[in-house]
Amino acid sequence: MARAFVFPGQGSQDVGMGRALAETFPAAREVFDEVDDALGQKLSAIMWDGPKETLTLTENAQPALMAVSMAVVRVLEREKGVKLAESAKFVAGHSLGEYSALAAAGAFSLADAARLLKLRGQAMQAAVPVGQGAMVALLGVGLDVAEKVAAEAAQGEVCQVANDNEPTQVVLSGAKSAIDRVAEVGKAHGVRRAVPLPVSAPFHCALMQPAADAMAEALANVTISVPVVPVVANVIASAVTDPNEIRRLLVEQVTGTVRWRECVGYLAGNGVTDVFELGSGKVLAGLAKRIEKSLEAMSLGTPEDIEAAAPKLA
Structure with a gap:
């Protein structure tokens, strides 16, 4: 063992x-x-x-x-x-x-x-000033899909994978406006739920x-x-x-x-x-x-x- x-x-x-x-x-x-x-x-x-x-x-x-x-x-x-x-x-x-x-x-x-x-x-x-960053957990998809969702939601802003936690749970982090777009973008990629996280800053991103x-x-x-x-x-x-x-x-x-x-x-x-x-x-x-x-x-x-x-x- x-x-x-x-x-x-x-x-x-x-x-x-x-x-x-x-x-x-x-x-x-x-x-x-x-x-x-x-x-x-x-x-x-x-x-x-x-x-x-x-x-x-x-x-x-x-x-x-x-x-x-x-x-x-x-x-x-x-x-x-x-x-x-x-x-x-x-x-x-x-x-x-x-x-x-x-x-x-x-x-x-x-x-x-x-x-x-x-x-x-x-x-x-x-x-990052309070309110300008955010994080969201994507449920039901893995890293490959999460990276596509992040790229589409970014629209020139920071939006990237912060935590690849397990095969069906990936957390994105970045500018609040980009993170706000994630739920809608995710629907087209099979994201089961996009859950905003109660955090005070957008950790693990640029x-x-x-x-x-x-x-x-x-x-x-x-x-x-x-x-x-x-x-x-x-x-x-x-x-x-x-x-x-x-x-x-x-x-x-x-x-x-x-x-x-x-x-x-x-x-x-x-x-x-x-x-x-x-x-x-x-x-x-x-x-x-x-x-x-x-x-x-x-x-x-x-x-x-x-x-x-x-x-x-x-």
Whole structure:
């Protein structure tokens, strides 16, 4: 049995996430305290008590989701004797989850990951004035059709594939006026539904270039170590271990497509049989089983999840 640990992205946040971990495991509490100290804010209070609108702000949601993922990692390592380097063949994360994956694999310190994600959230929010960008999920079609819909809806504006999540779910991102045209254009291409996403900015498209520039500057000043296991990078859907390549791909990721369907395919194609999603929510476990029917997938986000999974990871 070969395992991969995967880490969720934005949208999996919820008020109360991580509280039970902190109350049950000292190792988890330590992670939340470290993140609070690194950011100079009581992020854990926002995570556990809300309000939801404050937690959902990109600059809070990104480090918060990483903190929950790292709390699970720390509990597994400190309290269950599960060493990532021995237990996982690969790690991967969806968008911001790639930072969680890198921190879990020792490429980033916890404090650096928290500060980078805070900045990433701020930079992404500032890149496009509120109301000028949007994102929409296309249901019932795959990447080829989604690319045609994006090209037709663009009409000279930015409209591109942001997330290739699974064979029948692709997210487009770009200028609001272009995204507004997607539903009508999609009808002619067999799109079952076009669902506008409740996001504050158009992530993973060319409009995010100012955020990519900000991350290039920030990442240039951060130490990246060789990860203890290879990281499957979003924008190339294959494994990397070289710190300079990791740095370059994280910058590209801001404006590039999250090729999650292909990332999961890469895992399965390289011998992975079991996927464990570490952190808040169950989105990636669900996607894994829809992308590759052969995969077993479990989510670990609560003390009960950890207790259930620990024997399988021993």
